[in-house]
Amino acid sequence: FFERERERERESISGAGAERGGGTQNVKQAPGSELSVRSPMQETRVPPPSFCYILSAHPSVGQIDVIEEDRISKLYQPPVTRCLREILQSDDHSTRCSFYARVIYQRSQQREIWLMVTDVSLQMQDENNSGLPKTVPVCVAPSCVLSQEVVEALAEAAPHSFLFRDTLRAQGQIVCVERSVLLLQKPLVGMASSAPSCELTSPVKLNELDSVTQVNSVCSVQGTVVGVDESTAFSWPTCDLCGNERLEQSPGDRGAFSCGDCSRVVISPLPRKHLQVFLDCPSRPQCTVRVKLSQASVSSLLRFAACEDGSYEVQSVLGKEVGLLNCFVRSVTTHPASCVGLEEIKLLTAGRASSRHCPSPQEL
Numbered sequence: 001f002f003e004r005e006r007e008r009e010r011e012s013i014s015g016a017g018a019e020r021g022g023g024t025q026n027v028k029q030a031p032g033s034e035l036s037v038r039s040p041m042q043e044t045r046v047p048p049p050s051f052c053y054i055l056s057a058h059p060s061v062g063q064i065d066v067i068e069e070d071r072i073s074k075l076y077q078p079p080v081t082r083c084l085r086e087i088l089q090s091d092d093h094s095t096r097c098s099f100y101a102r103v104i105y106q107r108s109q110q111r112e113i114w115l116m117v118t119d120v121s122l123q124m125q126d127e128n129n130s131g132l133p134k135t136v137p138v139c140v141a142p143s144c145v146l147s148q149e150v151v152e153a154l155a156e157a158a159p160h161s162f163l164f165r166d167t168l169r170a171q172g173q174i175v176c177v178e179r180s181v182l183l184l185q186k187p188l189v190g191m192a193s194s195a196p197s198c199e200l201t202s203p204v205k206l207n208e209l210d211s212v213t214q215v216n217s218v219c220s221v222q223g224t225v226v227g228v229d230e231s232t233a234f235s236w237p238t239c240d241l242c243g244n245e246r247l248e249q250s251p252g253d254r255g256a257f258s259c260g261d262c263s264r265v266v267i268s269p270l271p272r273k274h275l276q277v278f279l280d281c282p283s284r285p286q287c288t289v290r291v292k293l294s295q296a297s298v299s300s301l302l303r304f305a306a307c308e309d310g311s312y313e314v315q316s317v318l319g320k321e322v323g324l325l326n327c328f329v330r331s332v333t334t335h336p337a338s339c340v341g342l343e344e345i346k347l348l349t350a351g352r353a354s355s356r357h358c359p360s361p362q363e364l
């Protein structure tokens with residue numbers, strides 16, 4: 001029998017994505033079935049299935065026999081993919097949706113993974129129309145089982161495209177939950193099929209920070225430095241050869257450091273600095289915008305402000321223009337005051353696989 005999922009409320013059933021178990025097995029799409037829905041020749045437009053069915057045996061049956069040669073039921077209709085713009089513009093809430101998208105940034109928070117995704121439909125929008133975001137956060141809940149291939153792809157510091165199948169759209173968010181499936185899309189494979197191209201050719205654009213920017217999203221920001229959070233500013237020495245950030249104080253020689261990775265005394269350690277600044281942003285007036293800067297931005301900001309001893313003059317930083325910086329939105333508060341907490345990030349880009357300074361043994 002068919003067991004309907006609880007979150008589904010719609011009755012209009014046109015097709016059902018039937019799935020068994022965790023749904024991690026590769027179910028091949030029935031040839032032509034998706035094309036027939038999309039074909040302009042077809043007169044009756046079939047709305048895409050917006051929920052999935054779980055096919056299971058009735059408890060009283062006890063056991064079911066699997067028919068080996070017919071793995072996919074004739075009742076099965078693959079989920080119809082839509083572009084992200086269509087999904088965001090539709091009013092369907094608490095429904096399942098499927099789409100192709102590229103992950104441009106990811107972040108783990110407790111047991112959830114937040115994936116910032118985009119596709120051509122969001123990137124190609126006119127600057128001043130629609131009000132839709134250029135990127136969308138997708139929350140991968142712990143209940144969503146990721147295949148080993150997907151886990152490995154996400155572990156690489158490179159952008160990957162995925163088919164997000166049967167994700168749940170609820171309360172303004174897209175969430176991968178139980179029975180949502182992520183499938184890695186390999187470049188060049190499947191492009192000739194019905195899969196819409198999600199290949200983005202130009203660099204990904206982000207929305208600039210504004211009044212609708214939400215927490216756990218990404219945005220770009222530019223502005224003038226109006227303050228430095230001196231209570232959180234600190235610096236630490238790193239190895240000038242390998243980038244090791246955990247130097248040890250050399251015994252006997254106060255002030256000198258040694259690097260455990262290089263097994264040597266570090267004569268001229270490179271200082272790294274943690275710095276948060278407050279910005280005056282034209283796109284977000286009347287709002288306190290605090291940005292935790294990346295090392296590259298810290299270095300560039302302090303280039304002319306640093307003193308001989310490694311400290312710096314706050315005064316010489318104030319008034320400096322920074323941006324556009326790509327940022328992850330860590331917090332947004334409106335009461336008692338309007339505040340946004342940002343962290344400068346590096347988007348995943350092809351060809352720049354790692355931001356670490358340490359060369360791997362193969363490179364040495």
Ligand SMILES: [Zn+2]
Nearest residue numbers: 239242259262
């Ligand atoms: Zn070292």
